[in-house]
Amino acid sequence: MKYELLVLAAMTRLESPNTQAIVAATGISERKVQSVVHSLVENLGLDIQRERQGRTFRFTINSWGVFESGQAIQSQLNAIDLVMPHRSLISTYEEKHAYFEKVKMNNFRESTRLEGHDVASDLDPSLNREQQRQMLIEKYSNVSSLAALNDR
Secondary structure: OOHHHHHHHHHHOOOOOOOOHHHHHHOOOOHHHHHHHHHHHHHHHOOOEEEOOOOEEEEEEEOOHOOOHHHHHHHHHHOOOOOOOOOOOOOOOHHHHHHHHHHHHHHHHHHHHHOOOOOHHHHOOOOOOHHHHHHHHHHHHHHOOOHHHOOO
């Protein structure tokens, strides 16, 4: 019932509740929101209409089903804090590329750390990813054992 209450709270408090707005307000996935709306209609008897609004659909609650007039549940819904995650939107190709490069480097550092190598100290942030890769390949290709590497 946790998701159902969050979705209902978003539907009653958002100005134009549609799937994307509910996802943004609650942090629940789009598929889960759609599943919850279907469950509210099928299991709890709510009459939720989908009205076309431009390219999306807006939800409207016409009848509260098992909640009768809806007054009792609405007071509880108003007390629920919506998550409203603060996600920074990455819109340009350059921002996306920089973000993915950062994630790749973090994953690389973590995977080498888990393998017992401390290459993070070897990385030079002034170099681009390919230059760092070449530097690490040169350094570690000449090493026959981990003991020899530690002697350096």
